[in-house]
Amino acid sequence: MAKGRVEFKEDICKGCELCTTVCPVDIIFMDKTRINKKGYHPATVVEMDKCIGCANCAMVCPDLVITVERF
Amino acid sequence: MAVIFERTKGLTEVETHYCPGCTHGIIHRLVGEAMVELGILDNAIGVAPVGCSVFAYEYFNCDMHEAAHGRAPAVATGIKRVHPDNFVFTYQGDGDLASIGTAEIVHAAHRGEKISTIFVNNAIYGMTGGQMAPTTLIGQKTTTSPQGRTVEHSGMPIRMSELLATIDGAKFVERVAVNTPGNIRKAKRAIIEAFKVQLEGKGFGIVEVLSTCPTNWGMTAPESMKWLADNMIPYYPLGNFRRPEEAE
Known part of the structure; x- marks a missing residue:
C-alpha cells in the first residue's frame, strides 16, 4: 500500500467536514x-502513518486547505 | 516523497467568501487547474457573473471582467471578437445563466461564439437568500416555494444542457457533478475538453456542473452531497450531449 502524508492549512479550513x-x-x-482563526x-x-496518499480529501476540499505528498 | 496535490497557480491566494462546504471552491480549482495544465493562464480572460460567484474575479489568477447579471456571454463575445487570440471563458450560476441571462447564453451559443462557459447549477438562488430558480426541483422547498415547487405554478425545472445541445453553434455540451472525488476528476476532464474546443477554434463549449448549496438547502455539506446524488442527478443526467465531431 502506498504511503502518503497530508498537510492541512488549518487557518483557512471552514469546518465543512x-x-x-x-x-x-x-x-x-x-x-x-480547537478553534481556528475563522x-x-x-x-x-x-494517525498519519495510515495515510495512503489517495488525495480524495484534497480533491473534495472547497477551500484548498490540503497538500498531499506520496512516497 | 513527491507532492501530488497542492494549491493550483490558476487561483490567487485570496481566501474565498463561499459558505463552508460550498462546491464553488472545488469548481474554481478545477477551472484554475485546467488553465494551468493547458498553459493558457497568461492568455486567459474570464468573465464573472452576478450571484454567489460575483467575486470570482478576485479568485482566478488571470485577467477577469465583471458583467451585468446574466450578460457574461455578451461581454465575453465582445472580448473574444476584439481579442480573438485570447482564451475567453464565462463562469455563471443557474440564476444568472438559466434565468435572467437565458437570451444571452442561447444566442452566444447560436452564433457559435468561440468562448467557453462554466455553468454552476445548484438548483437555487444562493446569494439572494435561497429563492426558487428555474432549475429548482419539483417539491424542493425554497424561500419563495415554502411548500415545495409545483409544476402547476412554476413548470418543470429547465434542463439547460439539453436545450443548448439542440443549437448548431454549440460544439461541446456536457453535464458533470462534483459530489464525489471520482465525479470531480471527470468534471475536470470535461472542462479541459471544453476549453480545447475553443483553443482549436471549433466554437462554443459549455460544461454544466451540478453543485451544492448547503446553506440555502438547509443541510450540512456531507448531506448536501448526498442530496445532489439522490435528487439532482436523476433529473439532470450526467454525460456528454455534444462533441465537435457530432455537431458537424
Whole structure:
C-alpha cells in the first residue's frame, strides 16, 4: 500500500467536514478541542502513518486547505 | 516523497467568501487547474457573473471582467471578437445563466461564439437568500416555494444542457457533478475538453456542473452531497450531449 502524508492549512479550513466523508482509511476528524482563526473546528489527522496518499480529501476540499505528498 | 496535490497557480491566494462546504471552491480549482495544465493562464480572460460567484474575479489568477447579471456571454463575445487570440471563458450560476441571462447564453451559443462557459447549477438562488430558480426541483422547498415547487405554478425545472445541445453553434455540451472525488476528476476532464474546443477554434463549449448549496438547502455539506446524488442527478443526467465531431 502506498504511503502518503497530508498537510492541512488549518487557518483557512471552514469546518465543512467533506474531507472526513471521503477518506478511505478514515483518519480525518474535526478537532473539537480547537478553534481556528475563522472560528471553526479545523479538520486534522493524527494517525498519519495510515495515510495512503489517495488525495480524495484534497480533491473534495472547497477551500484548498490540503497538500498531499506520496512516497 | 513527491507532492501530488497542492494549491493550483490558476487561483490567487485570496481566501474565498463561499459558505463552508460550498462546491464553488472545488469548481474554481478545477477551472484554475485546467488553465494551468493547458498553459493558457497568461492568455486567459474570464468573465464573472452576478450571484454567489460575483467575486470570482478576485479568485482566478488571470485577467477577469465583471458583467451585468446574466450578460457574461455578451461581454465575453465582445472580448473574444476584439481579442480573438485570447482564451475567453464565462463562469455563471443557474440564476444568472438559466434565468435572467437565458437570451444571452442561447444566442452566444447560436452564433457559435468561440468562448467557453462554466455553468454552476445548484438548483437555487444562493446569494439572494435561497429563492426558487428555474432549475429548482419539483417539491424542493425554497424561500419563495415554502411548500415545495409545483409544476402547476412554476413548470418543470429547465434542463439547460439539453436545450443548448439542440443549437448548431454549440460544439461541446456536457453535464458533470462534483459530489464525489471520482465525479470531480471527470468534471475536470470535461472542462479541459471544453476549453480545447475553443483553443482549436471549433466554437462554443459549455460544461454544466451540478453543485451544492448547503446553506440555502438547509443541510450540512456531507448531506448536501448526498442530496445532489439522490435528487439532482436523476433529473439532470450526467454525460456528454455534444462533441465537435457530432455537431458537424
